[in-house]
Amino acid sequence: MIDAPRQSDNALAGNKLRGVGGGDTARPHVIILGAGPAGVGAAWQVAQRGLARVTVLEQRDGFGGNAGSFDLEGLRVDYGSHRLHPACNPAILRDLQALLGDDLLDRPRHGRIRLGGRWIHFPLKPVDLFLRVPPKFALGVAGDLARKFLPESNGQPESFATILERGLGRTICREFYFPYARKLWGLAPPDLAPIQAQRRVSGNSIGKMLRKLANAVPGLKRPGAGRFFYPRRGYGQISERIAEAAATAGAEFIHGAKVTGVDCEGGRVHAVRFERNGAEQVLTADHVWSTLPVGLLLRSLRPAPPADVLAAAGKISFRGMILIYLVLEQEQFTEYDAHYFPGEDIRISRLSEPKNYSVSAEPRGRTILCAELPADPGSPEWAMTDEELGRALVGWLGQAGLPVTAPVLRVVTKRLGQAYPVYRTGFQEHLQKLDEYAARIEGLLLFGRQALFAHDNTHHALFMAYSAADCLSPDGNFDHTRWAEFRKIFDTHVVED
Numbered sequence: 001m002i003d004a005p006r007q008s009d010n011a012l013a014g015n016k017l018r019g020v021g022g023g024d025t026a027r028p029h030v031i032i033l034g035a036g037p038a039g040v041g042a043a044w045q046v047a048q049r050g051l052a053r054v055t056v057l058e059q060r061d062g063f064g065g066n067a068g069s070f071d072l073e074g075l076r077v078d079y080g081s082h083r084l085h086p087a088c089n090p091a092i093l094r095d096l097q098a099l100l101g102d103d104l105l106d107r108p109r110h111g112r113i114r115l116g117g118r119w120i121h122f123p124l125k126p127v128d129l130f131l132r133v134p135p136k137f138a139l140g141v142a143g144d145l146a147r148k149f150l151p152e153s154n155g156q157p158e159s160f161a162t163i164l165e166r167g168l169g170r171t172i173c174r175e176f177y178f179p180y181a182r183k184l185w186g187l188a189p190p191d192l193a194p195i196q197a198q199r200r201v202s203g204n205s206i207g208k209m210l211r212k213l214a215n216a217v218p219g220l221k222r223p224g225a226g227r228f229f230y231p232r233r234g235y236g237q238i239s240e241r242i243a244e245a246a247a248t249a250g251a252e253f254i255h256g257a258k259v260t261g262v263d264c265e266g267g268r269v270h271a272v273r274f275e276r277n278g279a280e281q282v283l284t285a286d287h288v289w290s291t292l293p294v295g296l297l298l299r300s301l302r303p304a305p306p307a308d309v310l311a312a313a314g315k316i317s318f319r320g321m322i323l324i325y326l327v328l329e330q331e332q333f334t335e336y337d338a339h340y341f342p343g344e345d346i347r348i349s350r351l352s353e354p355k356n357y358s359v360s361a362e363p364r365g366r367t368i369l370c371a372e373l374p375a376d377p378g379s380p381e382w383a384m385t386d387e388e389l390g391r392a393l394v395g396w397l398g399q400a401g402l403p404v405t406a407p408v409l410r411v412v413t414k415r416l417g418q419a420y421p422v423y424r425t426g427f428q429e430h431l432q433k434l435d436e437y438a439a440r441i442e443g444l445l446l447f448g449r450q451a452l453f454a455h456d457n458t459h460h461a462l463f464m465a466y467s468a469a470d471c472l473s474p475d476g477n478f479d480h481t482r483w484a485e486f487r488k489i490f491d492t493h494v495v496e497d
């Protein structure tokens, strides 16, 4: 589905199956499931430090998972708007800068949010807020502040809704966060767990919002505020360069390998089964490090987990997303990198223009828009054709005051089955059951966004990858105590938008 990355394609193709299951058998064998940022990051760190033999199994053709890129009409485009945030761990950022060199661009953020029918700069700027926020909205926020928001508790159980109403007041919630939440995660705010507000909304109180606003004021700015890193050849170039470095250090990558089973013997992992070219293949392993969706992995264990664990796996769900790409015969659609649509009147959550991320002048005379439409497999939107989705997008953009006037040369869509983990109230009990069961299997490690069900950024996924390698010693021992400490750090990660 994803085009193979140009630079690494040939280098890796010759490498793909060499040494798998044979040759260097003295060292422990780590099989990594998934070649998203977490998978390639761990492969690189383990191979580069010479800790073990590494094989990565990936069902698709390229690298980067949801953070990958593909070629479309002469431009590299991403799976929705992706930026590398300056909040990245400094050591990891230095590694990425060394790998990508001049290709890692340092760019100012330049987006807009649609609020009450008006456009406001994002990240927020005090002057813009003062001049452009709809008066009714400003009065509502002022009233909330005067009332010191809501009383501490109105008897409702704690949820995403109560935490944000207490932190931000009713107006911001009603006009902005609540409709956005319903659109992004497909649930009513009271049905979302409190942690969704704590981990997913970095400005979840007026104090934090004001600190963000202060970042737009010269002299008060935090380093990196209002900026982001972006690779010249699309966001996926991060994972492609890491994978290339991992392959150079000896890691094996097997693409087109859909993992179907993880076999255990005597309470420890023994082998991984996968389908490739229509045939089942098996590789033996000392360690299996999985970045696959947690429920999928638990269901693939042999012997199968007890019924209550399988039932818990069925209660963990992800929100899907349809990405609609419009190829337009026009140099540039707008000067902005992204437009955000919190309101429910417009069905998409975000629109990005990839050319504006990489400051690319190519291809001449055309640009591409990428719209993010949160939707679940099985929904009516999921079944729509490219042409229907393209027409719907043109309609929504017109409604939002962004009319598409240039000829639409092509419409392409991609569907992500697992875009966002959904933190439905009570999910933690089910997740804990899965986590505890997986932890009892010696040699099995879950990490990355889908496996830890973490609302994380790429830099968090890479931090998990480095942490996993830090816990492995060359004799094959894995330091579980240290990993437990790392897990506590992962719990403090907050998503940057």
Ligand SMILES: Cc1cc2nc3c(=O)[nH]c(=O)nc-3n(C[C@H](O)[C@H](O)[C@H](O)COP(=O)(O)OP(=O)(O)OC[C@H]3O[C@@H](n4cnc5c(N)ncnc54)[C@H](O)[C@@H]3O)c2cc1C
Binding pocket: 033, 034, 035, 036, 037, 038, 039, 057, 058, 059, 060, 064, 065, 066, 067, 079, 080, 081, 082, 083, 084, 085, 257, 258, 259, 260, 291, 292, 293, 321, 372, 416, 418, 419, 420, 447, 448, 449, 450, 456, 457, 458, 459, 461, 497
């Ligand atoms: C719309 C959107 C916008 C985002 N924007 C940003 C952003 O601006 N900045 C940022 O830092 N992060 C952003 N993220 C988050 C970022 O995409 C993730 O943090 C990152 O992709 C997580 O990496 P991962 O390796 O943990 O998981 P993934 O990228 O999901 O990788 C998992 C891999 O496992 C593979 N796999 C799954 N099942 C199987 C199987 N059975 N067999 C073999 N392989 C399998 C998949 O194909 C995939 O390659 C965004 C995410 C989305 C959805």
